[in-house]
Structure formats: structure tokens, C-alpha cells
Amino acid sequence: QAQLVESGGGLVQAGGSLRPSCAASGRTFSNYNMGWFRRVPGKEREFVAAIGWWSGSRTDYGDSVKGRFTISRDNDKNMVYLQMNSLNPEDSAVYYCGASPGPVLPKVSARYTYWGQGTQVTVSS
Numbered sequence: 115q116a117q118l119v120e121s122g123g124g125l126v127q128a129g130g131s132l133r134p135s136c137a138a139s140g141r142t143f144s145n146y147n148m149g150w151f152r153r154v155p156g157k158e159r160e161f162v163a164a165i166g167w168w169s170g171s172r173t174d175y176g177d178s179v180k181g182r183f184t185i186s187r188d189n190d191k192n193m194v195y196l197q198m199n200s201l202n203p204e205d206s207a208v209y210y211c212g213a214s215p216g217p218v219l220p221k222v223s224a225r226y227t228y229w230g231q232g233t234q235v236t237v238s239s
Contacts, residue, residue, distance in 0.1 A: 116140040123233030136211030144189040152207035
């Protein structure tokens with residue numbers, strides 16, 4: 115069964131860094147676009163970053179994280195990473211990894227077929 119499992123969240127002070135990971139298993143995800151979203155209670159899931167499946171993949175980022183976050187993937191290890199730098203308290207959320215088929219790099223959660231259970235990121239001021 116296809117599965118995505120996030121890890122690497124935690125508590126960090128403002129200005130610090132974290133690098134959540136997403137481990138994919140149960141099927142080949144090398145031909146899926148991969149994305150990160152985040153959600154805080156009472157709000158919609160927010161697009162954070164996405165990366166295409168092909169070699170030399172295109173990336174895209176939400177406006178609030180551009181220049182601070184970097185998404186990457188290692189298809190040999192079935193892993194996706196989100197390097198988060200210069201964190202601030204507004205980045206606190208549950209971060210979810212998703213997989214989306216097709217040629218388009220989606221920024222809408224409805225376009226993602228598979229989801230992980232999420233990892234909590236808390237940034238203290």
C-alpha cells in the first residue's frame with residue numbers, strides 16, 4: 115500500500131532551521147510531483163512548496179516561504195525534503211507531504227492523491 119511518512123518536525127526558536135523529511139513507500143513515486151503543505155487549526159491547508167518528478171525538476175513555492183525554504187527530492191531513496199531557514203512563529207503548523215500525478219506542478223491540495231500524517235513544527239518567539 116502506498117504510504118508517505120513525514121518526520122523531522124519539532125520545536126525551534128525564531129531564526130532557526132529545520133529539515134522535515136518525507137519517506138515514500140509501497141509504490142514508485144519517482145514519477146509523481148511531490149509537495150509540502152501546512153495547516154494550522156481553523157485554517158485551510160496552505161501550499162508551501164512543490165517539486166516535479168523529472169530530472170532537474172522545476173520547483174515552486176508559496177509566497178510566504180520564498181527565499182527561506184527549499185524543497186528537494188532523492189528518487190533513489192524515495193525521499194523528499196523541506197529545508198526551512200529563518201523560521202518565524204507564523205511558520206508554526208502541521209506540515210504534510212503529498213504526491214500528485216500528472217504533468218502539472220500543482221499548488222492546490224485537491225490535486226494530490228496521497229498524503230502523509232503530518233509532522234508538527236513549532237517556532238517559538
